[in-house]
Amino acid sequence: LHVLEQKPVTISEAEQKTFTVAEAVETIGFGRFHIALFMIMGSTGVTEAMEIMLIAVVSPVIRCEWQLQNWQVALVTTMVFFGYMVSSVIFGVLADRYGRWKILFFSFIWGGYFSLLTSFSPSYIWFVFLRTMVGCGVSGHAQGLIIKTEFLPTKYRGYMLPLSQVFWLTGSLLIIGLASVINPTIGWRWLVRVAALPGIILILVFKFIPESARYNVSCGNEKAALATLQWIAKMNRSVMPEGKLVEPVDQKRGRLKDLMNPKYLRTTLQIWIIWLTISFAYYGVILASAELLEKNLVCSTEGGTVKEETGDTFEGIRSPCFCHLFAPSDYQIMFISTVGEIALNPLNILGINFLGRRLSLTITLGCTAVFLLLLNICTSNVGLIGFLFMLRAFVAANFNTIYIYTAEVYPTPMRALGLGISGSLCRIGAMTAPFIAQVLMNASFLGALCLFASVCVVGAISAFTLPIETKGRALQVGNFSSVFQLKLLLLLK
Template structure:
């Protein structure tokens, strides 16, 4: 008991200082980091047809412009997560912003198709570090209201999609796709310029044995929030609380534990090995399947919205293709993106009240219910309403899944673990258009909807099998 009065942990520190002005500033920076990735995903819908017409590309060449971005995102999720876990989030921010901003701007001046494909792939690689911003912000938020503020952070993704649709609506009819690429790179430049003002994560600093630096960051947080830190000694959570679920074994020497962990998490593939440890292997595989299913569902619902909501009569009519090419596409994408806002609100209300697992289960069940009527062709207005509801709930479920993945992994592998899970989800995003669009345009709407329903059930099963509930749980530092 005497020792407990002499020390405090990082979780206790953030409980003392609360969520205040300091975290709001970090929220804005982390949100700014998510913004360009969402814009990049949306921009593919607008530049592809224009470039195809100007350069007379084949459908395969046009599709490659999108595929190469997803491949870049897939490689970037692990690469930037590894850099963040091993060398700190600030180095990850710098690399992400530098690569994304420069290649994004230069791609606007591409002289030919090959150079454009190469540069767009590099843009995707740079923006694959979105999970680094999310995991960094997570480590500054008190456990008591972590769920709410993580949902608020995810709101920046939706705002990014809405902003890109609005920007395309203004730029494309008046200028051209090169201007849209150039202007869309500006948020990444803003992330780069503000990089020097953001602090390193105290959890990373403690993991690296830099407890004094971590304490200085906490003092800045307390000062900005108008609070005071306890007059005790800061110790990493796993040292101060040896009963922590992810604590180091008791036989590890206390004084050498920080140095030992620093060597361990800086070794080549230790983050990967940790994901397959006896404690995490079940969670890791279930999260991979969950992220694949959720991402496939998310893009599947979006594709169904654009393919089905505009069909007035017969299957596969030319009307859907025409709408995908004219200016109304920008307004349509803008409106459908708004469906995600109530989904985020519902997830914010649920996840701190009923828990992460129950929230994902409820939202997935609602997604399933909204998709059921679409097995049979419905009237256009009803189809649009059902798809809006499905998109609302699948977006909420995906958001909670992202938060859960960040919370369940310890600090030493948080960015890597969540980044790889996102990468597996990206694979689902790549496969989805190939399968879903082929089914819908081939007059197989029931098969497309049934496929989405099967994936919804699969995601529910994965959630129920996940071994940990993370609501209100302190973040762990090591395995």
Template sequence: MSRHVNTGESEALEPLLTGEDELDSDEGEIIFERSLSNITCNSGGTEDRRLTFEEAVEKAGFGLFHWLLLVVCGWANASDAVEILCVSFLLPTARCDLQLSSSDMGMLTASIFLGMMVGGYMWGYLADQRGRRKVLIVSLTVNGFFGALASVAPWFWLFLLLRFVSGIGVGGSIPVIFSYFSEFIPRLRRGAMISGLATFWMAGNILAAGLAWLVIPRTWAHFSLGWLDFQSWRLFVVLCSIPSLTSALLFKLLMPESPKFLMEAAREKEAINVFRVMFELNMRGKGMEFPVFRLCTGSKQRGELELEETKTHGSRRERLACVLKKGLRPIKQMFRVPLRSRSIVLLIIFYCISFGYYGLWMWFLELFSKMEDGGSPCANVTRPSVRDNHSCYPVKTAVYMEGFLVAASNLPGNIFTILMMDSTGGKTLLSCSLMVSSLSVFLIYEVKTKVQSLILSCVFSGVSVIGWNALDVVGTELYPTHLRSSALGFFTGVGRVAAIMGNVVFGKLVDSNCAVPVLMVSALLLTGGLVALLLPQTKQTELT
């Protein structure tokens, strides 16, 4: 049956969808009601029928555009990984130059997560209101600029502040990039493609580990600027900012706005133009012409709705109250029926996996450094004074080689996720990954030799990445378009609180009693794996 419509049609559409029109999971559970969305659409079977997003994205085909999209979005995801993880690689040497105690190092690793917590929901809300592409460009620029600026900070407090501001930028790009990417992908390919996007986190991890291995131990990168002793780890910080800045430039020059967002915002002509670009790249050389069609769109543009709401308030205080109320509206919608149960489950999962993963991962190199002397990561080893600059030099190259091996061990987990996501589903992979990760962390505490600890660390790295990839897929499919970025921003904010707590706990106890945080990580990962069983199955769900 033809889905083409007369382009001369101009009359407004009447919303015909009701709260009874629901999208069900494979297990019969309601994912969300279409009435929560701003989209309206004709439901007739004649030529005046407009296409839904899923129908339009199918007509645009699959091909070159999507692979270009994967590379650009993947590079943005990798840049976030580089910026977050670079702190863990510079700790063994920066601790001397900045004269840091273990508690100071805990504050430093927590600073970027604090920034991500502040920026996550704010950027996610702006992305749902103003567009994904603009937010990605600005947040990636903030990330890269302030990350580079931190390299010349002579004092710990200034370095801490700049890392915090850089984290605000990271907090915007991580949740928005997955919303943006998913809103171009056909339903049947979405699981594998989002898993492919998540794989670029591993690329960023390996890039950061490789740069640290190549740059930090080198003496040629050490020189004096008069007011600053520029050590090799500072050059490493500069290099880690380049991916974010180049990623912002790629979005500015190459990428369009999300067509799903444009449809939601009643910008039909712009959405059709995006589908046209997708079609022309995907069907290049096949001699096919772009089909003529109309789209199901929002009933009124968001800008008009916001202007009407603002006009109803007079004083500055009332307008500010209106803005705050609007900003909190997505959170209220997330915790109302029918979204409440999955929102609570996701909140618990994000907390558990973030505390566990970032609490342990940001301290891997420090634990490996401890194993150089004691054989076991939790052996009671007296560390040299941080005020003795010779304690960090010469740099132990083996520590960075081990960090690189742990980062590279993500590869099998990523390949497994790409191959299994669409057939198995995110829920099953998420739960199993968290449980196995919990076991591997518990065994890290039990082992007695450096080789055993390194092997289990690689197992943890390879298995835990499956959980993160599955969470990325599930998170994008559980919420409608007008809540998707806000929801991911909120949950990543919750995850940042957990990451901060994990790093502070490790900073306080890593020298005196590191068994406590390690066993906490194991317990929380197990809890997250069990709670994940309560999620609905979202395998090959349509985006609404």
């Protein structure tokens, strides 16, 4: 009889209203907080683009200053991506264990410090070492994307995350514009110092963005997660769900073997293939653009082969130290081709949201392969620039989609690690691209284009056969769906 009297109380406790972080994010909706989040975290892309693209506009100057050969100039870019590759995994593991915000903040301090030191490099060796350290710091900027992803309601992720490409484009165009003014006047060292300023400014405004509530709740800190959600609701002038914040605690966070779990093994392997493909194509297109445009290569109407318009340039290429500073026209060409990265953004957003992540990625990778092969068609210089413009548009769209898919497909305890390792492996493609675009392309133009296109086709097939479509799917908090986890918790009560 005593047991029967206590039973209604137990049922009442079990039926108490509860909600998860995902449900709170959806209930609060989109508002002023998310606009601030988009502007601050999106601006990390400005800093990253400026630091990565800096090498492209500084290389001709340091080549002349230190009398460098081609392989020495290429080594700078390779080492930047090597540093990025190594530290990306480390930062991914640390972010899943100690928090996204902390790692993002630390990576900006690290990157800004070594970027400023680069401007005082006394020799080529020091320059390579310090830029490698900058690459290590830049790899942590991906945590800004994860924070944005974990705070955005489901229906807004497919729209807001691709718009982040605007910030990367802004950074790329900004460093090109600054280089055209600073390099010929006060020198590349001041360009490096100016390029570090956006990152330093961002450090000061990071305090307005809280730690991810999904991360806090995944490590058992429901109090901090609830305080963050309440603050966001107040800022958005919205309301919180009724009840108590309840979510399972996963103490096993940031483990490499979780990515190899049978549930995610096939997805992980195919994601890695796609990341390698996209990075290989992206930096291959950038380097190929430099090879084709800076040397003013056009198709001969008679022989159907590529010829050099100026003989003095050809003589320069044969010299051990090819000292050729960018002319204003070179900066203009770089500017135009870079603008292509935003050209397909509206269509990319529509494809991601209506066709889904997999099909959209398949289409853009396939189009990348087609336009790579079209480069072999004999055309005018204007036509060549047009092909390169479209190529930059498609390779940028590829990056947009795979970033979103990777951040959505993994659960919270392994999201930063999954994105970190993917970003690390993709740097292998970036490190390989120079040998194809600058070495093989000079030996066999068609052979290099076919290799780039073939890799893109492999990536397109991998994207089409991905086992999970994340369009419209709520972010996962663990190895089970959040609904199942809540039912399990209530049953255990």
